[in-house]
Amino acid sequence: MNPVRIGIIGFGNQGSAYVRLIHKEKKVPHAVIGAVCDTNEQKLAAQCEKWELDCPRFTTHAALLDSGTVDAVIVTTPHYFHPQIMMDALNHGLHALSDKPAGVYTKQVKDMLAVAKQHPALVFAIMFNQRTNAAYRKMREMIAAGELGDVKRVNWIITDWYRSQSYYDSGAWRATWRGEGGGVLFNQAPHQLDLLPWVVGMLPCKMQAHCHFGKWHDIETEDDVTAYMEFPNGATGVFVTSTADFPGTNRFEVLGTKGKLVCENGAKLTFYESAVDEREFNRTYKGGFGTPQMTETVLFEHAPARQHEEILNNFADAILGLEPLKVSGFDGINGVEMMDAMLLSQWLGKAVALPIDDELYFSELQKRIETGRPLKSESGAVLDTKGTY
Numbered sequence: 421m422n423p424v425r426i427g428i429i430g431f432g433n434q435g436s437a438y439v440r441l442i443h444k445e446k447k448v449p450h451a452v453i454g455a456v457c458d459t460n461e462q463k464l465a466a467q468c469e470k471w472e473l474d475c476p477r478f479t480t481h482a483a484l485l486d487s488g489t490v491d492a493v494i495v496t497t498p499h500y501f502h503p504q505i506m507m508d509a510l511n512h513g514l515h516a517l518s519d520k521p522a523g524v525y526t527k528q529v530k531d532m533l534a535v536a537k538q539h540p541a542l543v544f545a546i547m548f549n550q551r552t553n554a555a556y557r558k559m560r561e562m563i564a565a566g567e568l569g570d571v572k573r574v575n576w577i578i579t580d581w582y583r584s585q586s587y588y589d590s591g592a593w594r595a596t597w598r599g600e601g602g603g604v605l606f607n608q609a610p611h612q613l614d615l616l617p618w619v620v621g622m623l624p625c626k627m628q629a630h631c632h633f634g635k636w637h638d639i640e641t642e643d644d645v646t647a648y649m650e651f652p653n654g655a656t657g658v659f660v661t662s663t664a665d666f667p668g669t670n671r672f673e674v675l676g677t678k679g680k681l682v683c684e685n686g687a688k689l690t691f692y693e694s695a696v697d698e699r700e701f702n703r704t705y706k707g708g709f710g711t712p713q714m715t716e717t718v719l720f721e722h723a724p725a726r727q728h729e730e731i732l733n734n735f736a737d738a739i740l741g742l743e744p745l746k747v748s749g750f751d752g753i754n755g756v757e758m759m760d761a762m763l764l765s766q767w768l769g770k771a772v773a774l775p776i777d778d779e780l781y782f783s784e785l786q787k788r789i790e791t792g793r794p795l796k797s798e799s800g801a802v803l804d805t806k807g808t809y
Contacts, residue, residue: 425454427490430497451736454490503532515543522752524601544749555689555723568676574657580668581608595639597792603641605759613755624649628771629762636664
């Protein structure tokens, strides 16, 4: 069986992480690096030398797609380019995996999904590596099976994405409306904004957010966000994220009528199980003060997760027909809906319904791009992402 020849489009922080896993550490046995691409020639040359890559290299993604040197691509460019390059790859008959997020605004992501539907034989995937976490998988399974009863409240405080000013200064596109399209919601929190509806089993139907732009860093996009959520079944919730809290917090709680799941730091998962459904207890209990009996069970102390390695292996194996795809690119729209809804809520000063008005969001984003900072020259710096997810 011939390995899948993968082209890396965007040889920066994340692209180099995938080259390390596939080429250097041989963690993806059914894949090899077939070609690499970056618009910065100096960075491209330096990265190929660093990783001892002897493969075709290109400075445009179009040239790589036309080269015939790859069977699939992984897109790790700045966010605005994800949908267009993915569409170009699919239209070239290549399997494609996008790094997160699927895009910056819902309008462009929906265009990508429309193209993907035209190529059902191709593997269309997205890098939501935190879905490999056993704790989040267990939460999803238990909620779907009804072990929590009806979901009542969903809270996630995810502020352990600390980033210094030097991180933002490492790339000209980072945390700019013109280059990245957003800040913490678009670069760090896409993982949680994917997991939240995936675990709970439903997308919020209304959001109202308070987004602070450049509150803690010299950037123009959001680095501190608190959002209120409402769900179709009447449940409510709060989502809090920032890149300036240290020490930060990662606590994900889902409360149902039969109990509560609490995941801390993506590792420890605890189930607080009520002996009786709270709604039934509320109706039938006659003692005034009192609560149902409760059992506390630690389901995981340290939940295993193979992260990017598992997603990359699954992508290659799905292409070879060895196993079904675990994370479809079609799932990418959910997180973009939520991040766009939060910014739109801040810009309009009111709650917004989901799905959002695609054209209104795009129009409001253009206003920020037009009045935003010009992009600085690109330094070509590449940071090591190992251990940061």
